[in-house]
Amino acid sequence: MLSSEKYTLNKVNIDELILAIDDGLKKLFEKCHVTWEECPDLTKAPFNLAASGLCGHPSIADIGSVSNLSPIPKRTKIYTFEQIARIVTADDDNDKKDIRDCFMIGAGAGPFHKIGHNCELMPNVLMHKNGDHFEVVNNNTQYADIFENGYRLAKCEYPEFGLMANLYVSEGKPGKVIKIVVEKRLGKENFTESIQSILREKYPNKSMSMGGVFIIEKGKAKLHIMPDFAKEPLKSTEAVDNWLRYFDMDPPLICLTTLHSNDPGLNLRMEHTHCFSDHNQGGHYHYDTTPDIIRITAYLNVAEAIYRIDRPTE
Numbered sequence: 326m327l328s329s330e331k332y333t334l335n336k337v338n339i340d341e342l343i344l345a346i347d348d349g350l351k352k353l354f355e356k357c358h359v360t361w362e363e364c365p366d367l368t369k370a371p372f373n374l375a376a377s378g379l380c381g382h383p384s385i386a387d388i389g390s391v392s393n394l395s396p397i398p399k400r401t402k403i404y405t406f407e408q409i410a411r412i413v414t415a416d417d418d419n420d421k422k423d424i425r426d427c428f429m430i431g432a433g434a435g436p437f438h439k440i441g442h443n444c445e446l447m448p449n450v451l452m453h454k455n456g457d458h459f460e461v462v463n464n465n466t467q468y469a470d471i472f473e474n475g476y477r478l479a480k481c482e483y484p485e486f487g488l489m490a491n492l493y494v495s496e497g498k499p500g501k502v503i504k505i506v507v508e509k510r511l512g513k514e515n516f517t518e519s520i521q522s523i524l525r526e527k528y529p530n531k532s533m534s535m536g537g538v539f540i541i542e543k544g545k546a547k548l549h550i551m552p553d554f555a556k557e558p559l560k561s562t563e564a565v566d567n568w569l570r571y572f573d574m575d576p577p578l579i580c581l582t583t584l585h586s587n588d589p590g591l592n593l594r595m596e597h598t599h600c601f602s603d604h605n606q607g608g609h610y611h612y613d614t615t616p617d618i619i620r621i622t623a624y625l626n627v628a629e630a631i632y633r634i635d636r637p638t639e
């Protein structure tokens with residue numbers, strides 16, 4: 326059994342939140358439009374997600390840790406999407422007993438034991454409860470790896486991942502979400518950091534967590550792809566940085582994201598975003614490199630709970 330802690334988040338006034346995000350982003354982007362509206366069908370292009378919406382018991386699952394990767398990779402740290410679905414739908418307060426669908430998107434490390442080497446994972450899977458277990462209904466998960474002299478993006482058929490993942494979990498139902506459109510970045514922080522800063526400023530004494538999908542429609546972004554595990558231990562941030570491979574990638578990039586404003590003492594990864602595309606590019610999002618022409622559209626939802634799963638003990 327994996328260890329798991331549940332942290333219930335405070336409910337927020339959505340109108341107040343929309344205003345706060347709109348006010349904040351107006352100072353950081355030349356154009357900005359924030360609304361509360363029906364989520365488009367995310368199974369359609371360009372998103373190609375495994376479920377249509379982001380609603381139904383929204384939560385964030387933070388599984389494993391970067392410490393499973395470095396300094397020395399812990400190759401026993403392998404997780405299945407079913408394990409995560411079971412934990413986040415557990416009937417602890419009786420309000421989840423009717424949940425049948427579990428939709429997970431986000432950022433993690435690939436199932437290296439199946440693929441044969443380490444890589445970036447873009448989890449994108451819908452599971453359905455059948456009796457006492459969950460089975461995969463739709464798995465559009467992809468991975469990005471270092472391949473020959475460059476990189477590639479490929480479909481990942483295995484319902485598993487390694488080392489760590491940060492997942493936005495819901496029932497994948499249609500419903501209203503926060504839609505954000507921004508153009509031309511004026512601030513120093515990237516898109517997700519901008520939202521984190523706004524939340525921290527508006528709600529300094531609260532923990533708030535959000536997740537969903539955004540699309541970089543115009544402008545380039547800097548992404549990294551992890552190569553296979555290093556032969557030597559990665560003992561410093563600098564060593565990790567030298568080991569990672571960085572690339573400028575082209576729009577449109579579909580980005581799966583989770584972010585938190587404050588850590589309520591769970592040793593959380595505060596932000597994690599992975600991207601994929603229809604043009605063989607994808608990986609871990611750092612920031613856009615062309616602030617003058619950047620255009621991003623996001624569909625995000627506010628999490629009701631955080632699940633910290635297999636938190637490192639050391």
Ligand SMILES: [Zn+2]
Binds near residue numbers: 433445597599609610
């Ligand atoms: Zn990553």
